[in-house]
Amino acid sequence: MGFLKVEDLKVHFPIKGGLFGRTVGNVKAVDGVSFNLEKGKTYGLVGESGSGKSTTGRAIIGLNHITSGKVLFEDKDITGVRRAKTDIRKDIQMIFQDPYSSLNSKKRVIDLVAEPLRNFEKMTRKEERIRVQELLELVGLNPESVLKYPHEFSGGQRQRIGIARAVALKPKLIIADEPVSALDVSVQAQVLNFMKEIQNELDLTYLFISHDLGVIKHMCDQIGIMYKGRFVEEGTSQEIFNDPQHIYTKRLVAAIPEIDPKKREDLKRFRQEVNTEYEQAYNDYFDEEGLAYGLKPISDTHLVALPEKG
């Protein structure tokens, strides 16, 4: 049984123009993306800004309208399920990027964390409070702080409140959209460790969206690299980082700064080589519109977007 299956997902945004605001074209934010998520694993979606990685995540949970394609969750078709009170909404939750703007600053912690509980579960005030305190304890916050407001917490603590909200309904899948990008490295470490911990504890599956390849490598089992709304390569963490096949992936991996000043010169030379190769081979790897070709398997887990032979 597949856990989450995304088939040929397309999200196009219309461009309105002309005298009567007619649709004059489409921005193809996501243009034919397919992948599978295994239960209990972490799948990383990587790409530069504008590559469509966040749109993919948002489309799965129903925050963006899906133009075509299918999303299957535990073999149920959940494409375009937009009604709030369905079980799907309980099973799939989201962690947002910015802990400063994703929490309502006028609500107390208890109201923030209890909001999903109030939507789906009938609890008395007392039960609710106990559950919220349990959740706060789980994410490493002081259970006494239920009456505080978001501004009384630091960035990392706020992100934990966001996580407490996401795990309140015991979801099966969490879509984490750049969960640590707004945080300092030491706080980032806290949140990442903690996400791994609750993954084991609650048997969670993550779809982890990030542009930070270091974080992706640390967290993910399987990785998909996106460029202009399409996948250019998919594989295990090992395959992507040690044996990248697509020229775009090679360039991306080469651009990661090395934490070793001694390798500075070598890395610069290597990067120049890759860049030259990228410019020369660009037409071989992308079609006339500059889009990636379809994925072709080169091993069981490793898929690369290569042109048709012949």
Place this chain on the structure above:
Amino acid sequence: MAEKLLEIQNLKTSFRIRDDYFAAVDDVTLTVNKNEVLAIVGESGCGKSALAFSIMGLHNRAKIEGNILFKDEDIANIAPSKLNKLRGNKMGMIFQDPLTALNPLMEIGDQIGEALLLHNKELSKSKRKERVIELLNKVGIPRPEYVYEQFPHELSGGMRQRVIIAIAIANKPDLLIADEPTTALDVTIQSQILDLIKDLKDEMDSGIVLITHDLGVVAEMADRVAVMYAGQIVELADVDTLFEEPLHPYTRSLFNSIPNTAEKQDKLHVIQGIVPSLQNLPREGCRFAPRIPWIDNSAHEAHPELHEVKPGHFVRCTCYKHFSFPEHSKEEQQHGVS
């Protein structure tokens, strides 16, 4: 012997909060030489940006004590009119966010031209345009004549950052201050921009103060590194020494908390507690002590000072001698917060 360009002596920048002044930069002494990149590393709230803004005189209501000698002239607390002759001329600044740093209603060419005009009133309009196009070329913008007439929103993030750099180097500054120049950019663009800054530095022979939280960027760019915590420099060394043999507990903790791309580790190191806010800063004793409580108090100095452990390698406080990472307190660390 390297030529000194900027010398900061006992700089203290304080902000007023409810009738009291709190020092965000507390007794910082630094030098920047010609053709050198000095990186200042730390997390948000450590005072690294406050330090950069103090050098450029960009703080509105801060109390600045100490000396900032730029080419042997003290520029701390001098009149804005005097400072304006230096800013954008002998001192340039590259800001973090290229979208907010540019004027959205002004053509690119005019924004760069403005920097030239302000410091050279005689430059004719045609000469100025020539110079701007030359600058756009230098920062690697394709089709500069076309970009000259474009607006910021028509350019990508990387291109905008190149425009910011063009403005900063318009008058061939001796000192460049780059405040998180690549934080808002993608990795591939980041490596291009860093290469550009490095090439320009060699060409103009200027000194660069690079403010960043990203140790990867430091490893790629810096000659010397100052690590800041809670308004103070806790460690200062050349880049190879610092990456090979970091001494201060804070520096070592920082290194341990970044995900390493070379090898996969199961858990990242977490620094206990949180960065104290400006009002709650411990002003006495070792400021990092509350975050390494397993280290005995006697390891810290009463008045921690920077010690030169090797030529050019400075470490604050004596606690580094007794520091080691705890082995089994991970659970505690996780939940020690709040």
